[in-house]
Amino acid sequence: MKFSGKPGARCGCCLALFIVPGITLVMFLWSILHPGNPTFSIEKTRFPAVLKFDHKGLNNSSSSSGQLNDTTISLQLTLYNGNRIEGIHYDNVNLNLSYVFTNPNARGHPLRREYSPIDHTTIPAFYQGHRKRAISWVDFSAKKVNWTEVRGLLYSTNNTLIFRLDLATTMRFMINEWNTKTRELIVGANVEISYSGYYQVIDVLSKTT
């Protein structure tokens, strides 16, 4: 085989033969050593009928009858593993749901947000392949919630209410049988809903650390 170019061009060509696989290899090693955290989102929500009432609040008829039986808040959670190589093994995923209120009596911080727990649940440990999405409906029982208080809150906040989901787990990135060391995943997400005849999720904020 003959090279038609000058010797310099041949040299550049040889260099390119090393540089391109070299860069690919470095990127490959980099992505193995620095896998990215999964991204978390809340795609859909279901709130119970017990919250349904008019803007003026405290519609007595909605707190009587069977509507109080329906006290399940459901959230559809998604974890996406965007890594090109690594699978992720999650230990039990702990979830806490609360609602947010501002305590006007908090000393020094009259507008400080506080959290009133609703329920907690756990997603059992699972494995997620690379570039895979894990989607799960999670139910929280809102039986213990003081709905009188929550309705009062809705009334005082122009029919909007913030629910807070806290997620905590530990995970290991896996390439075949090889594990990285354990890393913590802690996410907090606010789901802000408004009610004006129907529920509307108006904001979801999430943060991965």
Ligand SMILES: *[C@@H]1O[C@H](CO)[C@@H](O)[C@H](O)[C@H]1NC(C)=O
């Ligand atoms: C709700 O019911 C209580 C007692 O049954 C009554 O005193 C109150 O006025 C009612 N409130 C409304 C908004 O209808």
Ligand SMILES: *[C@@H]1O[C@H](CO)[C@@H](O)[C@H](O)[C@H]1NC(C)=O
């Ligand atoms: C109270 O709620 C019930 C059931 O949601 C509804 O049918 C009724 O119209 C409401 N009452 C008022 C005064 O809006």
Ligand SMILES: *[C@@H]1O[C@H](CO)[C@@H](O)[C@H](O)[C@H]1NC(C)=O
């Ligand atoms: C609500 O619960 C009570 C008892 O806990 C039951 O008798 C009633 O049938 C239930 N109503 C609905 C609509 O599920």
Ligand SMILES: *[C@@H]1O[C@H](CO)[C@@H](O)[C@H](O)[C@H]1NC(C)=O
């Ligand atoms: C529920 O909240 C209302 C309003 O804040 C309060 O007056 C009532 O005592 C609470 N009920 C319970 C069982 O805590």
Ligand SMILES: *[C@@H]1O[C@H](CO)[C@@H](O)[C@H](O)[C@H]1NC(C)=O
């Ligand atoms: C309450 O909500 C209505 C409708 O979204 C809006 O027009 C109004 O300005 C809000 N009031 C306050 C005090 O935020």
Ligand SMILES: *[C@@H]1O[C@H](CO)[C@@H](O)[C@H](O)[C@H]1NC(C)=O
């Ligand atoms: C949930 O609440 C419990 C009790 O307050 C706490 O020990 C746990 O760390 C919380 N978990 C999350 C994920 O925030």
